[in-house]
Amino acid sequence: MRVAFLPESLDVTDESLLHEGHAGHRPGGETHFRVYIVSPAFKGKSRIERHRMINSALAAELAGSVHALAITAQAPGEPG
Numbered sequence: 001m002r003v004a005f006l007p008e009s010l011d012v013t014d015e016s017l018l019h020e021g022h023a024g025h026r027p028g029g030e031t032h033f034r035v036y037i038v039s040p041a042f043k044g045k046s047r048i049e050r051h052r053m054i055n056s057a058l059a060a061e062l063a064g065s066v067h068a069l070a071i072t073a074q075a076p077g078e079p080g
Contacts, residue, residue, distance in 0.1 A: 004057040005039040008076055015070075031067040043075040 001010060013034045035054065042050045050073035055062060062069065074080065 005041045007037050007039040009038040011036040031065060034070040036072045038074045038076055040076055042073050
């Protein structure tokens, strides 16, 4: 993600423990993630375009063990 978007801010949180007993959860975690990213790459892009960009950059991970990904993607200066 850092190489693809050169973010000003990036926070990736493994929230797998919050989903224990739900669909897609597996022992050991790394199934449910939340991403907060601020990058100039998102300037002028819609929310759907931003999500598609991130999903494309993470295609290999999403095809593997990741069950769910919550995304907050903003351009610099946008209200949070």
